[in-house]
Every structure is written in C-alpha cells, then in structure tokens.
Amino acid sequence: MTYQNPVISIKGLDHGDPAVLRYNGKYYLYHTGPREIRVYVSADLIYWEAAGIALHASDDPNHWAQIDLWAPEIIHENGTFYMYVTGAVKNEAGFGNDEIRRIGVAKSNNPTGPFTLAKEPLTDEWSIDAHPFKDDDGSYYLFYNVRNSFTRGPNDVIGTGNVVDKMTDLENLSGNPTMVVAPEHLWEGNKEHSFFWNEGPFVLKKDGIYYQMYSAGFFGDDTYGVYYATSTTPMGKNAMEDKSWKKWNGGQPILKTNDACHGPGHHVVVKGPNGVDDYIVYHGYEPDENIGERRVRVGRFKWEDAHIWLEPPVKEALPLPNPPSMDGRLIKETTELNVKLAKETFPAFHFETNICFTDTDLGELPFLSYEVTEQEKVVWFFDQQKQVISAELNGKRKMDDFAYTLPRNYDLSAYHFINVRKEETRIHFYLDHVLVMDVPVPFKETGTMRFINNGESQYYQQQGTILTRL
Incomplete structure (x- = not known):
C-alpha cells in the first residue's frame, strides 16, 4: 500500500504551518488560517477528513487575536486541550x-474544539510560532519566535529568531526568554537579503541532548527549508545573549527545495500508527501549481546516531506508515483486547493505551500486567485515594523503587497516556510521556500484556490500545 504527497490539498485554501496532535489512537491536524483554525482527523497520518472549525478569531475590537491565527500547536494535559x-x-x-x-x-475539552481564547496573550512583544516542549521531568518550556535587536541577520538586517522560556503553568510564562537561534547566513533570508528568518521551532530530546529543529529562509518561496541546532540544556543562563545552542554543520539544511516540493518547512514530528516510527508533517508549495498556497506533506524521520535525517520530497508513491503488530484502537472491551494481546508475545515491544477511571473514589486497584506465568509477572496499580501509581514484581512490592506520586490536581476521570516499553531485561513505564518507573525483568521468557479487570469490573476505560514488536 502506498500514498502520494501532498496528503491535504484543497484548492483555494492555504495549509501553512501544520501541527498534529496524536490522541486516543487518532490524529488531529490544524493549520494557519486568516480568522479560523480548521481541524482534520486521521487514523494513519495519510487519509484525512475535515472535522470543522476548532477556533474562531475574536470579534472583540480590543482583543489580541482578531485576525491572522498563525501556527497553532496543541497539547493535551489532564483532560484539557491547550x-x-x-x-x-x-x-x-x-x-x-x-x-x-x-x-x-486557547482551551477546549475536545480536540476538535470549540477552543476558547484567553483574554490576554502569553507574550508582551512581537511573537509567533509557539511550540510547547515537555521535558523528561514533566516540566514545560515554550519555544517561540521573536523579532528584536537580538535577532537581526547578516549585515545587521532585520530578522527573526527563536527563543525559549520556562512555563510556570500551561497558561503562563516566567517572562525570562533565552536566545536559541538567530539568522547568521545569507541563505537564511530572502533572495534580496532584505529580511532573515529562523522560525518554526520544534524540539526533541535524545540521549540527553536537546534538538531544536527550525525553518529558515523566506516562507513565501523556494529559499525555505528545515535545519536544527543542539544543546545540553533547554535554557541557557545568559538570557538573550546566550550561546548554548549550536547549529548543526554550521547552519546547513536537512530538508530543502527540490523538483518535487518548493519551500518545505514549518513542521512537527509525530509517531506513526505503530507508536514507534517517526514522521515529519510539514508544508510546501507544489511546483506545478505556481500559486501561493501551501500543501500538507508527510515524510519519514530517522535518527542516524546523533544526526537527524529527513526524507526528501518525491513525486513518486511512498509506502504507507507501518501499522502496529496488534491494532486495538477500535476495540473498547478489555476482554476482546486481552484475547488479541495473548497472541502477541515478543521479547521486546512497545505497548500503549489511554486510560480514564469511571469511579474515582476507589482505593488501590490493579489495572494492567505483564505476565509470563502466574508467578512471574509485573502488575501495575492505581491508588486513587493516595494518588499513587505502583508496581508489583512476582507478587512482591518495592514501594521505593516502583511507586510514583501523581502530580497535584491529577484528574483520574480524564484519559491519560500510558506507554509500556519492554526491552530484554527491563520494562519502562511512561505516564503522559514521562518515565515514572523502570522495572527489571528477572525472567527471560516472553510474556503477554493484559488488562486486569478483563471486563468484569468496569472501574476504568481504555482507548487507542496498540502493541508493536521492536
């Protein structure tokens, strides 16, 4: 099975600055609009259906967001979409x-909206292209684009650059932005060299190193492309004069114009349907159209040791993203899921699900297990009264090692993302993308993931469950 780019192309509509939210087994895509943010839904990143308008600009003549709703990026935390x-x-x-x-x-209780705009903006200076980044410890940073005296390009020509600020919560910044990247080279601007851009940040972390991908060049033509810089810290200590971030290869692009696509850029990176493979979703101009409308494209993203590789645009058909080994995204009953999971026994795997509790006034209850035999297994528990998640290994509790206290105001009635990643000798347990437990596996045989309630006592619900062999 194959697909061809662009994956979203509607004549008469610009699809600039696409962003994708992966939630409960589905994908939600948003893009720039003059007075509204449209939303699309997909199961595989390739075939999208329009799902209406997620956000409207304000009609209040004193509001900060009356027009030009640019570069939306969405996260889900504790039952709220931001x-x-x-x-x-x-x-x-x-x-x-x-x-x-x-x-x-803007906030909503649904990924398709409607989203409600805050009365006041987060920033007090010219700023665009916000990217919220969640670090390993669960803290958030906002990377975004500014235009000031620190972001001028070659020959002191006007330009924009990316900065980062710590988020005190998901609706407020600390107010101490720190420099990340600013234009340094002539190729980071338009062809007349009268304006320069480093914009569109997106941040990843690998082996303790932060990677900030960004776009440079003029977004309106074929000078636009994708680049990246690295740092050992998300925020340096020298504010707007900080030099912690270093551009890869002196500032060379990793995605650029070719005969299949002009001006590729302003992207996000997202996991494929199997929860393991990475993909880049970006915009670009179709060379044969010769119009100023950007289309949505999807390409493979790979790590080559410490380097980022992006699949160049092509006109030919590409293979569809790989499905999971066990796809239970459409299965709601845990009994049926357990039957399918019992057939999937791998020495290493990625398992994910989304769980919410229908009764939030219960004590400690098991909800998930990895079982080799009745005696050899790991069982995970939620203690809703104490707000603790813990594990039991072979019937024994080790609270110091296998327990995690939930954050304040944790809403167990909302869906939370759970990822279990098993390697040969360890099981990593992630809650909402934060590693909260690392369990050694003393048994070598392969086992089975299993939902504990097995449909007998519906004190929780699951959605979007998959398992993929590693």
Whole structure:
C-alpha cells in the first residue's frame, strides 16, 4: 500500500504551518488560517477528513487575536486541550497589524474544539510560532519566535529568531526568554537579503541532548527549508545573549527545495500508527501549481546516531506508515483486547493505551500486567485515594523503587497516556510521556500484556490500545 504527497490539498485554501496532535489512537491536524483554525482527523497520518472549525478569531475590537491565527500547536494535559496560537489586531484597512502580533492560548475539552481564547496573550512583544516542549521531568518550556535587536541577520538586517522560556503553568510564562537561534547566513533570508528568518521551532530530546529543529529562509518561496541546532540544556543562563545552542554543520539544511516540493518547512514530528516510527508533517508549495498556497506533506524521520535525517520530497508513491503488530484502537472491551494481546508475545515491544477511571473514589486497584506465568509477572496499580501509581514484581512490592506520586490536581476521570516499553531485561513505564518507573525483568521468557479487570469490573476505560514488536 502506498500514498502520494501532498496528503491535504484543497484548492483555494492555504495549509501553512501544520501541527498534529496524536490522541486516543487518532490524529488531529490544524493549520494557519486568516480568522479560523480548521481541524482534520486521521487514523494513519495519510487519509484525512475535515472535522470543522476548532477556533474562531475574536470579534472583540480590543482583543489580541482578531485576525491572522498563525501556527497553532496543541497539547493535551489532564483532560484539557491547550492550543498555542499567534493572533494579531486589525489595522484600519482590516488586515493584521504586523507590529502587534502576540502568542496566546486557547482551551477546549475536545480536540476538535470549540477552543476558547484567553483574554490576554502569553507574550508582551512581537511573537509567533509557539511550540510547547515537555521535558523528561514533566516540566514545560515554550519555544517561540521573536523579532528584536537580538535577532537581526547578516549585515545587521532585520530578522527573526527563536527563543525559549520556562512555563510556570500551561497558561503562563516566567517572562525570562533565552536566545536559541538567530539568522547568521545569507541563505537564511530572502533572495534580496532584505529580511532573515529562523522560525518554526520544534524540539526533541535524545540521549540527553536537546534538538531544536527550525525553518529558515523566506516562507513565501523556494529559499525555505528545515535545519536544527543542539544543546545540553533547554535554557541557557545568559538570557538573550546566550550561546548554548549550536547549529548543526554550521547552519546547513536537512530538508530543502527540490523538483518535487518548493519551500518545505514549518513542521512537527509525530509517531506513526505503530507508536514507534517517526514522521515529519510539514508544508510546501507544489511546483506545478505556481500559486501561493501551501500543501500538507508527510515524510519519514530517522535518527542516524546523533544526526537527524529527513526524507526528501518525491513525486513518486511512498509506502504507507507501518501499522502496529496488534491494532486495538477500535476495540473498547478489555476482554476482546486481552484475547488479541495473548497472541502477541515478543521479547521486546512497545505497548500503549489511554486510560480514564469511571469511579474515582476507589482505593488501590490493579489495572494492567505483564505476565509470563502466574508467578512471574509485573502488575501495575492505581491508588486513587493516595494518588499513587505502583508496581508489583512476582507478587512482591518495592514501594521505593516502583511507586510514583501523581502530580497535584491529577484528574483520574480524564484519559491519560500510558506507554509500556519492554526491552530484554527491563520494562519502562511512561505516564503522559514521562518515565515514572523502570522495572527489571528477572525472567527471560516472553510474556503477554493484559488488562486486569478483563471486563468484569468496569472501574476504568481504555482507548487507542496498540502493541508493536521492536
């Protein structure tokens, strides 16, 4: 099975700055719009269906987001969906005032919206392209784009650059932005060298190193492309004069214009349907169209040791993203899921599910296990009264090693992402993308993941369950 790019292409509509949320086994895609943010839904990253309008600009003449809703990026935390988006105020002609652009947040209890804009923006200076990044310890940083005296390009020409600030919570910044990257080379601007850009940040972490991918060049033509910089810290200590981040290979691109796509850039990286493979979702111009409308494209992302490789745009058909070994995303009953899971016994695997509790006034109850035999197994528990998640290895409890206290105000009635990754001798347990437990496996035989309640006592529900052999 194959697909061809672009994966979303609607004539008369610009699809710039696409962002993807992966939630409960589905994908939700959003992109820039003049006064509304559209949303699309997919099961495989390739075939998308329109799902309406997620956010409307404000009609309040005093609001910060009256027009130009740019570069939305969405996260889900503790039952709430947060959209970080740029907005502008209208000038007298009814267009966006380019001197008054701000980043703000909008919230919803549904990924398709409607999202409600905050009354005040997050930032107090010209800013666009917000990217919320969750670190290993669960803390959040906001990477975003600014235009000031620190972001000027070659020959002191006007330009934009990316900064980072610590989030005190998901609706507030610390107010101490630190420099990440700014334009340094002539190829990071337009062809006239009259404006320069480093923008569109997206951050990953691998082996203790932070990778900030960004776009540079003019977003309106074939000079645009994707680059990256690295650092051992998300935020340096020298504010806007910080030099912690270093551009890869002196500032060379890893994705650029070719005969299949012009101006590829402003992207996100997302896991494929198997929960393991990585993909880049980005925009670009179709060379044969010769119009100013960006289309949504999907390509493979791979790590080559410590280097990022991105699949170049092609006109030919590409293989569809790999499915999971066991796809239970459409199965709601745990009894049926356990039957399918029992057939999947691998020495190393990726398992994921999303769980919410229908009764949140219970004590400690098991909900998930990895079983080799009745005696050789790992069982995970939620203690809803004490707000603790813990594990039992072969019938024995080791609370110091296998227990994690949930964050304050943790809402167990909301869906939370759980990922179990088994290697040959260890099982890593992630909750909402944070590693909270690392369990040694003293048995060599392969076992089976299993939901404990088995449909007998529905004190929790699951969605989006998959298992993939590693």
